[in-house]
Amino acid sequence: MAEQKKYTGGCHCGKVRFEATTDLSSVIECNCSICTKRGLLLSFVPSEQFAFVAGNEAALKDYQFNKKVVHHLFCPDCGIESFGTGQTPDGRKMYAVNVRCLDGVDLASLKRTPVDGRSR
Ligand SMILES: [Zn+2]
Numbered sequence: 001m002a003e004q005k006k007y008t009g010g011c012h013c014g015k016v017r018f019e020a021t022t023d024l025s026s027v028i029e030c031n032c033s034i035c036t037k038r039g040l041l042l043s044f045v046p047s048e049q050f051a052f053v054a055g056n057e058a059a060l061k062d063y064q065f066n067k068k069v070v071h072h073l074f075c076p077d078c079g080i081e082s083f084g085t086g087q088t089p090d091g092r093k094m095y096a097v098n099v100r101c102l103d104g105v106d107l108a109s110l111k112r113t114p115v116d117g118r119s120r
Contacts, residue, residue, distance in 0.1 A: 008053065009102035012078035016055035020045045020083075020097050027099045027110050032117030034065065034072060038081055040098050041112065047093040050083075057085070070096065 002023045010017035020043075028042040029035070035042070060073040074081040082101035086094055099105060 007102040009082060011075035011080040011082045013075060014054065015059055015075050015077055016082060017053040019051050019053055021049040022097065024099065024110060026113045028115050029112040030115045030117040035117060041100055042096045043099050045095045045097050047095065050095045
């Protein structure tokens with residue numbers, strides 16, 4: 001059952017910390033080149049449900065590839081991508097939170113939904 005909960009998370013060194021309210025009853029496991037290499041498990045969070053506790057996007061390094069629609073932001077100190085950003089088709093900002101970077105989440109219990117990002 002869908003349940004929105006507030007989670008805290010961040011990169012490894014703590015330069016960036018955030019709160020995100022989202023539903024982890026299903027998380028996205030994408031097979032695109034970067035998600036594969038980084039091992040990302042994603043939950044998409046609208047910007048009004050995402051807030052920084054420490055640092056912000058300007059503290060991170062931006063990496064873009066392919067169609068350059070998604071900003072893969074990673075910490076210049078510890079190298080972790082705790083979230084990326086992008087836009088919905090109607091122009092709303094979304095945060096693609098790396099569920100592996102959320103505190104206190106039992107990763108093995110999550111239902112993973114495969115997404116075929118590789119062939120998009
Ligand atoms: Zn860091």
